Amino acid sequence: MTIMETRKHGDAADGMVGGRFSRLDGKLKTTGGATYALEQPVKNLVHAVLVQSTIAAGRVVAVDAGKAKAAPGVLSVFTPEDDLGLLVASDWFGNRPDNQPFHPLPREVSFNGQAIAAVVAETLEQATEAAKLVKVSYEETQPVTGLDDPNAGEGRLVDMLSVGWGDAEAAYAAADIRIEAEYRTPREYHVPIEPHGLTVKWEGDFLTVWEPSQWTHGMARTYAEWFNIPADNVRIVSPFIGGGFGSKAMGYTYSAVAAAAARKLGRPVKLAVTRPQTFTAYGGRAATRQTIRIGATKDGVLQAIVHRGASETSVLADFPEQTGAATPLLYAVPNLSTQHRLVPVNTVTPGALRAPGKNPSAFGLESAIEELSYAIGMDPLELRLRNYADHDYQSGKPWSTRQLREALTVGAEVFGWSKRSHEPRSMRDGRQLVGWGIGCGTFPVLKAASEALIRILGDGSVEVVSGAIDMGQGTYTILAQTAAEVLGVPAEQVDVKLGDSSLPGATVAGGSMLAGAITGAVHKAATAARDELIGLALNDSNSPFRDTGANTLVIADGRISVPRGEGPSLTLAELMSAIGRDRIETQRNTLPEGANGPEDHKRSWTTMANIEGPTAGDLSMHSWCAHFVEVKVDEDFGTVRVSRVVSAFDCGRIYNPKLAESQWRGGIIMGIGQALLEEGLIDERFGRVINNNMGDYLVPTNADIPHIQVISVGIPDHDASVLGGKGVGEVGIVGVAPAIANAVFHATGKRVRDLPITLEKLI
């Protein structure tokens, strides 16, 4: 996919890094020009439809596919009887058991809604109809349907996630002021606007997969391993993604089923996961519970935090939704202990949903901090500033940059926090109780290597090429800006090609790390291209610059000339023509020195094994934010509406404020949904998600969202990334839910510790 047309509003910085450039893909999307995975026009296509289990635990005893096979148009019905000939692929970190068969349609049922059969037919309607005719008989066993199931138990301690220093229990016991409370978050789902699914086509041993992907290279590796073919034989194509939020970074069982069916049938297959099926075709955010105990002095100096959390996972695999992820980071505390347990239940394996771990963790901690502020009668802003962490207590390392104090003070100023009266129920607007609350957020800086290719073409235009993806967050746009800045051309002259695993390697668009990683690679490749072009201009026998005596040249506004001097000035096209070149091509990566073999590449773009955490070096690097929220609670009905949000962010240097603000706002909007609306309802009797559609799983509408003012207080952090930015994509949701819960308490005097805050909890 390539984008030529740019559209912009904004200031003089347009086009360069830091400019308010509108999304390059925006017009294509709003005019229907963007082609998504399930819209790929592929000839000779057949359609697969999944059959999902209707029990939560047990065994498939028999599948009667007779009627389905006899139905019009049906080509095949795949069931647990069929060996699809697949092998288990590696996990995210590249670990893989040897030669272990993979059965994406298993006989053992471990959750309600698990794919157990698939019907392939000539048309979608025929496949859908026939899928209903597949009769499955089960041998049922007693499921464990959630954290509160009496048979769920306490779960297993995850040692790796235990953090501690000092003697937290003793310090808590000795503290003047002690608070203790349990906080809970329910299952939550990504519900991206584009549902999941894929179109697959085999040509011999070569596989093309059109599938929305947050990570084309990682997913290509997975398919290659499933089918035991070379990684280069798989091509994942994903130029546009209708939202992922963490749910589109891997191939799922249905992906394997579609690809296996296509191979068996010798025809391209399209598999569209229906919206209800998406609730169990992959995992959302796991339900969590956590107990927090805080000990403090009477004047609000933290003495101890004791945190005990748990999240559910599936019986198949571990996915900890770390309730202690933010706990050690936000405040200065001399004694701390956090532990996290995993409780296996009969659910699809949970997955990463915007700010995994940090999000529920901040809900607990930031609620507890305000509970403390009321317990000692101190303004919650003051309490937070009093316990400001001047370094990372967990790692003992200094922060790279941490503008959280600025976020708190600037946010408070803009919000008008000083006008707050501290007493709950003391602020009103007619029949509405008004409440103000704060929630802080954090998200680690993760670093990964990536690769990019730059082409300067004969007509002076520039191409940026990478297998990185853009799921709406703005990769196309900031890469055009990055290349434009380095190469001295207007951004309109830059065309960006993304979303294809056959292009240069890129890390996952997850963990808020892609922008930092890929701008680094583009910057490096573009710098090399510029140097090469200048080198040619100075040395090529046909170059008009050859005899100028200059030892370097400048490129600005698309023209190349001698610095500060008289002399020729050429457009890039004129220069390219003069030196007789139709292209200059440079490919660069940001792998460490000496790591450049094929294995290094494979490990770097197709696994997460080489990703560096926030404290891998001498510093501790994170994004930070502070949310100030006003709610209005209708006293009669208990309905909560968020009426104002001011949030200040430290995400380092902002490559494109317009896009970053949009990411922040998006995170805040999701946080409002999480606080007030979103909850997967699991029927305990069947372990089934009851509200598995967008009519019943409520996300905010426009009417639920007030004016949201976002402010950047960051400063460039060149330890965090080449261009000085830190992650922007996830931090925005972190701290929103507690800010709302805190505001609701301030408004009503009622503390809601289990999300969402629905009206019956307030009346």
Add this chain to the structure above:
Amino acid sequence: MRAFTYERASSVEAAAKAAASNPEAKFIAGGTNLLDLMKLEIETPTHLIDVNDIGLDKIEPTQDGGLRIGALVRNTDLAAHETVRRDYGLLSRALLAGASGQLRNKASTAGNLLQRTRCPYFYDTNQPCNKRQPGSGCSAIGGFSRQHAVIGTSEACIATNPSDMAIAMRALDAVVETVKGDGSRRAIPIADFHRLPGDTPHIETVLEPGEMITAVVLPPPIGGRQIYRKVRDRASYAFALVSVGAVIQSNGTGRIAVGGVAHKPWRVEAAEAELPNGARAAAHVLLADARPTEENRFKVELVERTLAAVVSEARG
């Protein structure tokens, strides 16, 4: 979706006749509810009779000073109609509190009255549901019942009627006019139109098979403060947890119909008699026989509060 045949009826009579001749047929108006149910194969008509073009889209005064609303008048047009806004403000407000602009542009008056419940188990074809599959059991009893009915329920079904418009129609004493396949016509007071679930939750109204709604007639205007209050989780585009439609006169008397609590718009004349004694008194009579579940007990309290808010708004 099952295969079906389709015809566009040319007149009221032709539509009624077509329905009479095929017990598997259904009328289709806006299709905003029917098509969703057909896609899920909860409704499986083999034939659709499109009634959009048979002249039922008019709003006309009646001889006695009331208003006849054609069955195919769109919710948007009805809510915006001058007479409705002036004399039947409750109806206009209730309509605008429902669904979304796009849906209201398609949704018809008859279709709205006949929309089916939003019980999630009714939509999940893998679960037992007496309304969808008579005799299979009710999954909501013992399951998630937060949205469900608190009064007039049965052992067979605890679903609610989700319509906002119907609450207003009930408070305004509307009359549903119909035609049967043999051409005979009848007028059904809205109070008798929707049924309680009893043992036959799949039968939701007193309409006979093939009977078509031609119009809904409003009696002459009764004045008063006309208020519709809808309490819901989300600020827009959500069904009511509880809603109150009220017409309150200056002397404190009035009418109240409540939504979100029963299988039909819930109105109890004896409760209205209590209105001058305040919302609490009225609510107690209104929900005297309430049998909420653990999960929807809050609705009983919420009705009282909503009623109180409405009464105080009417006074203020």
